[in-house]
Amino acid sequence: MDDRPIYAPSDIINNAYVFTNTDKGRIWNVSAKAQKSFDNGLYTMLAYSFLNAKDVNSIEAEITSDAFAGNPALGNVNDDVLGFSKYGDKHRFIGVASKKWTYGKGKYGTTISTFFEYAQGGRYNYTYGGDINGDGSNLNDLIYVPTSAEIGQQQFSGGQAEREAFDAYIAQDDYLNGRRGQYAERYAAIAPWRSRWDLKVLQDFNFNIAGKTNTLQLSVDVLNVGNLLNSDWGLIQLPNSVQPIGVSVDPNTNIPTYTFNPNLTKTYSYDSSLASRWQAQFGLRYIF
Template sequence: IWNASLKAQKNFNNGLYTMLAYSYLDAKDVNSIEAEITSDAFAGNPIINDANADILAPSKYGDKHRFIGVASKNWEYGNGKWASTLSTFFEYAQGGRFNYTYGGDINGDGSGINDLIYVPTSAEIGQMQFSGAGQGAAFDAYIAQDDYLSDRRGQYAERYGALAPWRGRWDVKFLQDYKITVSEGKTNTIQFSVDVLNIGNLISSDWGLVQQPNNVQPVGVTVDPDTNVPTYTFNPELTETFGYDASLLSRWQAQVGLRYIF
């Protein structure tokens, strides 16, 4: 594992605080376990041939590149009874590692989810047996539009070697405080808060979106038990690697709060 971070921050006399940081992570492991049961973790660990081989490959966890920034400004007024704070946080990162595996058991190990695909050249695709007309040409075009796969032609895809596109996020928080004197020398605070998460998506529906792979098993495969010849299946409608995540990761959210601090 190799990690490096840079950070700069400053507190200003007028109540302004700023921070900017960058981190780089290059982590590798032999199994990015994704299961609670050992047998499931073993069966799901992406491999080429031998599930028992400890092959060092990129780890699923952590962002390769990550920029974060914070800015916060506090105002006090009304003889110290009132205070307002406006804060913002942004993140711009690249991570989201994933695999390309066959939809099927090409190596006969009993698992249909763990076999890393071989990325064929255009000439090799012409020699492959597909289940329908036009599937080979569609698969070739799919590889060509994918930066990672096109760079791996003639080789196997790596375990967690592929990266999702950069993602950006911008959050804003507002706090309003009112101090109440409850006894001599003692004050309590009523605090109202508003948080807007992923505010960029509130401003524009094209901002703050997260992209995810459309299909991490783009190629199906069955193997004839008599001839040991594989037949491949590829959906010609699959033309792009990534699509926009429709979950809350790509949606703006807001929450309000009220606290009594004593």
Template sequence: MVFENLNIVRTGTAQGGRVLYGTPSFNGSTARKDPRFTNAILLKNTDKGYSTSLTVGVQREAQAEGLSGALFYTWNRAENVNNATSSRAISNWQYNEARDVNNPELGTADFEVRHRILAHLSYRVRYQQRFATTVTLIYEGRSGSPFTWIYNGNANADTRRDNDPIYVPASPDEIVFTSDSPGGWDELNAFIESEPSLRKYRGQIVPRNSARAPWRNLLDLQVLQEVQTLGTQRLEITATLLNVLNLLNSDWGKVRYTLFDTVRLMDFQATTIRAGPSCASRRCRTGTICSSRTTWLRAGSSSSVCATCSNA
């Protein structure tokens, strides 16, 4: 499904091909076709999107006594243009990270699990004719959930300041830092270099869900006690210990994820152009005014602006 806002007007294109719908700033000023109305959302069908999975595995069937188990691996690739997770059309439109909010590109789906390993190992022992005990370990390892690096600010003037994927600067002349960002370019550049999901997209807007949370490891322990009662009837008592790894070490077995599948890397203040002798009679591509957080989030006002210029 594709959601389009019919009451906003395209006004231009910014850094990395971001489509503008007004004047971008921290809050943004949206250009509307009819100022008497706010949003008019059109729901359209699309043939874009798919999900593909491949599973392979081996297993040993349960035995009257002794070892049994299984090991399976699943690879999954899923893409769509909108996850459509809300019951409201406005939410599905405004919480979809894209270069063009009214014409979203194909991107990784929120619920894609790229790699998944499932395994269990059981041992069953019988004794005194009426009793049997089975001990089982159950393991799940899987890729972390995908997420998008976004601005805290309205970089495309579409009414929202929490849905714009960031432009990853390739050099310091593509970004201006505010006075309350003491780390400046050196700090931001070091962070970009440390994150493959940012480093890969230097000079581009990051695609939706192109980053991923850490790998997850979960291990459960189950003990099943069987007691034969009358004839072929039996009583079963099961005890399960969830997340054994976390019991052994508080740093293990944690599931790390991002809120709403986004991370706000930096504040966005404006795009602007500084005219000068080197830019005279040229078309200038606007630079981005923003700042790094105290680990990537705080910004203030700035009196200095700049732009990267290219020949007309």
């Protein structure tokens, strides 16, 4: 069960924030790359990188109180506990191919280049929507992931329907289901793999002015070509909620009451931003 420390409220203490450096952070990065230029002008490259980064605070905040209140923790937020860093892809494959054709006795040139990415990143964690330990923040308390038996003992504002819905939500989430009987870890959950394919076409028109070659270059960039070809391709999946369960605590008994929305049945949904949509941009360049 959830046995984290509970802090007694006080109305005589004002917050004072002091930040210091730490030497606990570390990064492990391994990468490999293969590339080749062929005699016919074709260039190809394939690379892979693996990243394992840990720090004590991944929050980007301009206000010190936000950095303190938003740093996920189990106990005392003042403790510099090492955990997964929020930033960077754990696995990333990229590929590049490019070739230029020159024709019309050198008057014209066409270059086609493509870039492909297949990566797993987007780290996140699960915190309560509420202050379960009395530290004054509704953002930073990592959830305890109960077993099915423990859920039956917890108090929910919506009764048995919310208990069953929360248990089903945990069961369909690979990370949460694997953490039953334990606390969620800081930024240990990872969003699904994502893929992206971009295409660039350059068309050169060469001509001489006063004995010097000038070039009028037209360009077309198509970002996320896969989504242009098929609306189901090139989509990014994001978590529907990183605070899936709410909590309020009785100040007299310290007994928590949980709230869960039964309509929350899946961890991920497709991102509707431009990152999941194809885009095209056109350019004109004069080279002299």
